[in-house]
């Protein structure tokens with residue numbers, strides 16, 4: 803078993819916002835977040851992350867100093883950062899997942915287990931053989947690294963509970979959220 807950093811907090815939801823929840827989410831967002839297209843998926847992710855981080859930091863969700871500056875263009879669609887926490891967020895058709903820890907560096911990815919043969923083939927063509935478990939592992943590592951898919955996913959070497967990317971080593975945890983999902987949390991091991 804890998805050594806877990808102290809207290810990785812995980813919170814997840816099924817996708818879907820009632821109109822009133824949409825209004826609540828919109829009221830939490832920063833100007834930078836409001837400048838992005840407000841899909842339900844984006845709003846739900848930010849509401850989940852702001853609420854979750856607010857509870858951990860003792861802040862109102864609106865007051866959580868969340869930024870997500872893109873390393874390429876400076877736009878507000880990059881890796882989410884909150885001083886005092888390390889956080890990561892993932893959406894898929896079946897879930898929205900946020901993770902947080904008070905130290906270290908985390909990445910999370912969630913995918914539905916079901917899918918067409920075409921989807922499985924598309925994943926294998928990008929990430930290599932290994933199925934959804936390998937794909938969520940690769941994406942979690944790339945999100946922890948912070949460059950995302952600017953790195954070739956095939957450069958991530960994955961074993962069952964660890965991975966490497968260049969000289970960096972990562973531990974992997976596959977929390978059992980639900981039987982129809984596979985989620986992986988990655989964190990820097992050194």
Ligand SMILES: CC(C)(COP(=O)(O)OP(=O)(O)OC[C@H]1O[C@@H](n2cnc3c(N)ncnc32)[C@H](O)[C@@H]1OP(=O)(O)O)[C@@H](O)C(=O)NCCC(=O)NCCS
Pocket residue numbers: 843844847848870872874875879880881882890891892893894910911912941944945946947948949950951952
């Ligand atoms: C990070 C990335 C792999 C996630 O893609 P995905 O698996 O389709 O989507 P997920 O739902 O699992 O993750 C999306 C979340 O990852 C986070 N994220 C975005 N960029 C990230 C990055 N570089 N590193 C870590 N996390 C990132 C965000 O929280 C985002 O959700 P949000 O925008 O609603 O807050 C992909 O967006 C990527 O490669 N981004 C970097 C390249 C890029 O787009 N550059 C923009 C140039 S202008």
Ligand SMILES: [Zn+2]
Pocket residue numbers: 872873874875876877879
């Ligand atoms: Zn950008």
